[in-house]
Amino acid sequence: xxxQELAEARGVAGHEQAVRDLVLNAIKPWIDTHRVDAxxxxxxxxxxxxxxxxxxxxxxxxAAHMDExxxxxxxxxxxxxxxxxxxxxxxxRVLLSKQVLVGDDAVPGVIGARPIHLTTPADRERVVExxxxxxxxxxTSKSAAEKKVKxxxxxxxxxxxxxxxxxxxxxxxxxxxxxxxxxxxxxELLKTDYAFDLYAVFTAQExxxxxxxxxxxxxxxxxxxxxxxxTVCDDxxxxxxxxxxxxxxxxxxxxxxxxxxxADPRLVRLLVRTAERLGIPYQFKRAIAGGTDAGxxxxxxxxxxxxxxxxxxxxxxxxxxxxxxxxxxxTIQLAREALHTLEGGLEA
Amino acid sequence: MDTLKLLRELSQASxxxxxxxxxxxxxxxxxxPYADALRTDAxxxxxxxxxxxxxxxxxxxxxLLAAHCDEIGLMVTGFEQGxxxxxxxxxxxxxxxxxxxxxxxxxxxxxxxxxxxxPHVMTKEEMxxxxxxDKLFIDxxxxxxxxxxxxxxxxxxxxxxxxxxxxxxFVAGKALDDRAGVAALVFCLEALSTxxxxxxxYAIATTQExxxxxxxxxxxxxVAPxxxxxxxxxxxxxxxxxxxxxxxxxxxxxxxxxxxxxxxLVERLLATAGEHELPHQVEIIPGRSGTDAWAIQVAREGxxxxxxxxxxxxMHTTVETVCIKDIxxxxxxxxxxxxxLNEDFAAQLGL
Numbered sequence: 001x002x003x004q005e006l007a008e009a010r011g012v013a014g015h016e017q018a019v020r021d022l023v024l025n026a027i028k029p030w031i032d033t034h035r036v037d038a039x040x041x042x043x044x045x046x047x048x049x050x051x052x053x054x055x056x057x058x059x060x061x062x063a064a065h066m067d068e069x070x071x072x073x074x075x076x077x078x079x080x081x082x083x084x085x086x087x088x089x090x091x092x093r094v095l096l097s098k099q100v101l102v103g104d105d106a107v108p109g110v111i112g113a114r115p116i117h118l119t120t121p122a123d124r125e126r127v128v129e130x131x132x133x134x135x136x137x138x139x140t141s142k143s144a145a146e147k148k149v150k151x152x153x154x155x156x157x158x159x160x161x162x163x164x165x166x167x168x169x170x171x172x173x174x175x176x177x178x179x180x181x182x183x184x185x186x187x188e189l190l191k192t193d194y195a196f197d198l199y200a201v202f203t204a205q206e207x208x209x210x211x212x213x214x215x216x217x218x219x220x221x222x223x224x225x226x227x228x229x230x231t232v233c234d235d236x237x238x239x240x241x242x243x244x245x246x247x248x249x250x251x252x253x254x255x256x257x258x259x260x261x262x263a264d265p266r267l268v269r270l271l272v273r274t275a276e277r278l279g280i281p282y283q284f285k286r287a288i289a290g291g292t293d294a295g296x297x298x299x300x301x302x303x304x305x306x307x308x309x310x311x312x313x314x315x316x317x318x319x320x321x322x323x324x325x326x327x328x329x330x331t332i333q334l335a336r337e338a339l340h341t342l343e344g345g346l347e348a
Numbered sequence: 349m350d351t352l353k354l355l356r357e358l359s360q361a362s363x364x365x366x367x368x369x370x371x372x373x374x375x376x377x378x379x380x381p382y383a384d385a386l387r388t389d390a391x392x393x394x395x396x397x398x399x400x401x402x403x404x405x406x407x408x409x410x411x412l413l414a415a416h417c418d419e420i421g422l423m424v425t426g427f428e429q430g431x432x433x434x435x436x437x438x439x440x441x442x443x444x445x446x447x448x449x450x451x452x453x454x455x456x457x458x459x460x461x462x463x464x465x466x467p468h469v470m471t472k473e474e475m476x477x478x479x480x481x482d483k484l485f486i487d488x489x490x491x492x493x494x495x496x497x498x499x500x501x502x503x504x505x506x507x508x509x510x511x512x513x514x515x516x517x518f519v520a521g522k523a524l525d526d527r528a529g530v531a532a533l534v535f536c537l538e539a540l541s542t543x544x545x546x547x548x549x550y551a552i553a554t555t556q557e558x559x560x561x562x563x564x565x566x567x568x569x570x571v572a573p574x575x576x577x578x579x580x581x582x583x584x585x586x587x588x589x590x591x592x593x594x595x596x597x598x599x600x601x602x603x604x605x606x607x608x609x610x611x612x613l614v615e616r617l618l619a620t621a622g623e624h625e626l627p628h629q630v631e632i633i634p635g636r637s638g639t640d641a642w643a644i645q646v647a648r649e650g651x652x653x654x655x656x657x658x659x660x661x662x663m664h665t666t667v668e669t670v671c672i673k674d675i676x677x678x679x680x681x682x683x684x685x686x687x688x689l690n691e692d693f694a695a696q697l698g699l
Contacts, residue, residue: 091467094447097665108512110520112662116441134587138514164489171489236463237428289468318447
């Protein structure tokens with residue numbers, strides 16, 4: 001399954017090459033040209049097939065980010081263990097007792113914790129800070145570590161992809177569903193003809209500030225943009241009435257607004273109408289949380305009408321996340337149909 | 349014997365305290381080639397007997413070797429919107445299980461995840477505290493009604509982790525406490541198959557150590573050995589743990605000294621290690637050792653007991669780290685010590 005390869009590929013922000021190679025290899029038959037820009041964005045063009053209408057857009061940009069959150073080596077201790085910092089937003093509490101892969105050689109390592117036997121009840125009420133953690137790769141000296149690892153090496157979680165539910169919710173678990181799920185959706189959307197030039201952009205460095213999308217949108221100068229995300233899904237039981245943001249299995253999540261963008265209302269209406277016409281379940285993202293590439297794209301040059309379609313993804317920014325393939329299929333269906341409708345132009 | 353391969357199988361097998369069957373099965377397959385007899389007792393202890401070549405006219409002597417094959421884990425306590433509530437079996441630091449993958453042993457094994465909330469929606473105050481057990485849930489990715497069909501309250505949950513090879517002969521995985529000890533017992537029996545020994549050896553993969561040394565208690569009673577050596581893991585040096593609290597990895601097993609251990613047996617182990625130039629360390633344990641040795645020592649009329657410790661980092665996490673060579677050194681020391689047991693030593697001990 002291509003999604004498995006995407007999820008297991010290692011691509012912490014700033015080092016997306018493995019994901020880029022994988023994507024390019026998979027989509028080559030479906031695109032006319034491609035290039036990799038200065039920030040590492042993979043910009044693919046599928047030229048218009050058929051005659052665009054008078055009101056229709058000439059250039060539509062679709063974006064999904066290749067990068068994932070991870071860690072970076074910041075120092076080597078005298079005992080050969082490695083210090084690290086976060087790349088992107090990571091809750092340090094999910095790091096204890098986890099396996100990681102360090103650097104281009106994927107050196108296996110673990111993030112340990114103090115044995116419970118050597119902690120006091122008061123200790124166990126305190127969060128272990130990042131600077132108290134270390135990655136252990138099994139070497140016992142700084143010099144031995146230096147032979148395997150360099151400062152600045154990227155660290156990714158060591159997580160395998162797996163199908164959890166073959167019917168019902170059709171859930172899968174794996175690393176980096178934020179946003180390999182968007183990359184997957186984008187590769188599927190490239191397999192269809194549209195009456196406009198379709199720029200599919202697999203962006204870099206979303207997790208550290210929407211940086212790839214910013215320059216890619218400038219280069220393309222699109223008429224419209226749709227961004228595909230694996231978004232916050234906080235639907236676990238809670239005693240207080242806190243928004244789940246999105247819910248797994250309830251269909252593609254449409255954004256009115258997040259921390260980075262107010263989605264173009266015409267595009268949102270188009271997506272809602274399309275979903276209702278097709279009888280596709282959909283939901284709204286019900287919290288102003290997180291930013292997306294749309295935040296950078298919509299402010300490009302003179303401004304670009306932009307919207308976000310997201311797959312609800314549980315446990316994002318942690319070592320293992322979960323999505324429903326029902327949501328994925330519905331997202332592809334909705335986006336494809338909405339793009340065809342867009343061929344006739346946006347409502348005035 | 350391929351210690352790494354055996355350890356991997358042992359580590360990845362499920363065996364939460366009281367539910368050790370799968371791990372016991374791996375141990376059984378490994379022990380079969382060297383055992384004259386194998387049995388499982390009422391508490392699930394797997395007891396392998398390797399007979400000694402007893403000289404005529406001498407009494408039957410035996411030594412018990414114990415390593416526990418249970419591991420810490422979790423247990424289902426309830427359901428909420430398709431998610432599972434759970435409690436701990438053994439000493440689990442809940443701070444180490446957020447985002448942890450698990451296997452729920454329902455009507456079929458169900459992979460799952462200990463749910464974590466995304467950092468995007470949490471306040472600083474929420475992130476400044478560990479998530480308490482009552483706010484932790486397990487997600488098996490199934491619709492609520494399927495969860496109800498497949499899972500029952502009381503089902504055990506294993507923390508899930510593939511063992512991984514690190515550099516320099518170190519490995520990291522779950523349940524190496526004390527499957528590393530079980531591997532050392534297998535290594536010992538294999539070594540004994542090429543050595544002459546006169547005493548019978550009972551190698552026991554004990555149960556329910558993590559909840560109170562229970563398997564060791566009853567198996568020591570039933571075997572009623574002349575001597576006993578428990579093999580467990582001990583705190584290896586790691587970042588953030590002082591030298592006073594830990595021992596070196598890749599420096600051989602520790603030999604425990606303290607009230608839990610018979611001084612003559614300890615001396616014998618030290619002498620054996622010295623004579624054969626086996627790397628070893630001394631660990632001072634001034635009271636309760638918290639290992640099977642603690643229960644065995646006071647079985648029946650009392651049994652002279654010792655403890656070998658395999659240094660291990662990050663105890664009671666899913667990334668417990670050991671040095672493979674330390675496991676083999678432990679097994680070799682056991683075997684050489686057993687090969688040296690004789691009536692003179694029995695007399696010294698007043699047996």
